Amino acid sequence: MSIQHALLTSLLEKPSSGYELANRFDHSIGYFWQATHQQIYRELGRMTEAGWLLVEHNPTGTGRRKKIYHVLDAGRQELARWVGDSGGPGRNDQALLIKLRAEAVMGPLGVDRELRRLVEQHQQRLQMYRDIEQRDFSNPTMSHAQKLQYAVLRMGIKTEENWLAWAKETLPLVE
Amino acid sequence: MSIQHALLTSLLEKPSSGYELANRFDHSIGYFWQATHQQIYRELGRMTEAGWLLVEHNPTGTGRRKKIYHVLDAGRQELARWVGDSGGPGRNDQALLIKLRAEAVMGPLGVDRELRRLVEQHQQRLQMYRDIEQRDFSNPTMSHAQKLQYAVLRMGIKTEENWLAWAKETLPLVE
DNA sequence: ATGGTCATGTAACAGGTTACATGATTAT
DNA sequence: ATAATCATGTAACCTGTTACATGACCAT
Numbered sequence: 450m451s452i453q454h455a456l457l458t459s460l461l462e463k464p465s466s467g468y469e470l471a472n473r474f475d476h477s478i479g480y481f482w483q484a485t486h487q488q489i490y491r492e493l494g495r496m497t498e499a500g501w502l503l504v505e506h507n508p509t510g511t512g513r514r515k516k517i518y519h520v521l522d523a524g525r526q527e528l529a530r531w532v533g534d535s536g537g538p539g540r541n542d543q544a545l546l547i548k549l550r551a552e553a554v555m556g557p558l559g560v561d562r563e564l565r566r567l568v569e570q571h572q573q574r575l576q577m578y579r580d581i582e583q584r585d586f587s588n589p590t591m592s593h594a595q596k597l598q599y600a601v602l603r604m605g606i607k608t609e610e611n612w613l614a615w616a617k618e619t620l621p622l623v624e
Numbered sequence: 625m626s627i628q629h630a631l632l633t634s635l636l637e638k639p640s641s642g643y644e645l646a647n648r649f650d651h652s653i654g655y656f657w658q659a660t661h662q663q664i665y666r667e668l669g670r671m672t673e674a675g676w677l678l679v680e681h682n683p684t685g686t687g688r689r690k691k692i693y694h695v696l697d698a699g700r701q702e703l704a705r706w707v708g709d710s711g712g713p714g715r716n717d718q719a720l721l722i723k724l725r726a727e728a729v730m731g732p733l734g735v736d737r738e739l740r741r742l743v744e745q746h747q748q749r750l751q752m753y754r755d756i757e758q759r760d761f762s763n764p765t766m767s768h769a770q771k772l773q774y775a776v777l778r779m780g781i782k783t784e785e786n787w788l789a790w791a792k793e794t795l796p797l798v799e
Numbered sequence: 800a801t802g803g804t805c806a807t808g809t810a811a812c813a814g815g816t817t818a819c820a821t822g823a824t825t826a827t
Numbered sequence: 828a829t830a831a832t833c834a835t836g837t838a839a840c841c842t843g844t845t846a847c848a849t850g851a852c853c854a855t
Binding site: 553554578597615619 | 728771775789794798
């Protein structure tokens with residue numbers, strides 16, 4: 450989500466061509482989301498129009514067309530704004546990872562506030578799952594169908610617990 | 625993903641209206657994906673056209689318009705086909721949860737094969753992350769920026785470990 | 800009678816996916 | 828020479844999101 454800010458972060462780490470961005474599976478960003486080259490070229494075009502990026506045409510000097518994108522100050526400002534902005538409700542987990550990465554490359558931007566906000570959300574969700582667990586799956590004798598349903602709920606519970614454990618070890622890095 | 629099969633599963637559990645489907649946050653499905661009512665109405669229409677669903681119009685007999693959807697045999701067959709079908713590469717984790725739920729309501733459909741396939745994928749991915757960890761983050765003295773990058777990678781590692789732990793406790797239920 | 804919930808839908812738009820297309824450079 | 832990789836783009840399509848709209852039923 451917010452592919453633009455992920456691209457800005459990536460370009461701050463290293464000015465690159467669209468092709469290079471599309472093929473990055475190396476560090477941090479890129480484990481979690483993948484974007485097709487069409488998406489990337491589209492967003493690079495838009496961000497250039499918006500004045501966030503500078504294009505360096507034909508850097509090799511040869512006949513091979515290539516564009517290296519550099520982040521301009523307006524782009525840096527937009528990224529800083531976005532990091533400080535609570536994304537409202539919805540799935541901000543992936544966004545948080547990009548924000549951490551942005552903080553790593555741009556310095557302190559206040560990600561801790563968003564981290565704490567998400568911790569609360571995940572705690573609430575975990576509580577909700579545990580309530581359902583109590584209500585529907587506390588009986589020791591379950592049918593096979595019930596066990597399968599329970600397995601699905603357990604995935605949810607474990608995912609939340611895991612996320613919270615990660616947040617606990619990550620919070621000291623940003624506060 | 626494959627909202628149609630999620631809806632089929634949900635409708636097998638209980639014939640419902642689009643409105644009811646949109647508001648289901650109770651059991652299992654619906655923790656993980658949420659669909660807007662427009663998506664649901666659109667897909668219900670398509671599945672009805674495809675002959676997978678039967679519509680019961682105006683079941684209350686009053687002036688309130690309502691449509692209850694029932695799964696036809698063609699729909700059941702399609703769901704069974706989909707459960708047995710390895711979804712190729714890509715994000716099939718959510719699909720697996722729906723498949724478990726489908727197995728709970730329709731009986732043995734062979735989800736274990738897909739589970740085992742995903743276990744292998746996750747193991748490989750975990751190994752990849754651990755290799756990166758060794759290569760880039762084994763040095764005990766890390767800069768602050770490196771620690772943040774490492775936190776992002778650790779999220780990936782923990783997510784994979786957690787998924788595999790869940791799979792280990794779930795496999796006995798389907799084999 | 801007023802507001803909330805039940806219930807379904809249309810329309811416009813934004814974002815993501817797939818197919819197709821082009822051409823330069825590098826390696827065999 | 829040929830294939831693989833580098834590098835960018837257009838077009839069509841499908842999915843998802845948001846806004847808008849309508850009307851019945853129910854509780855106060």
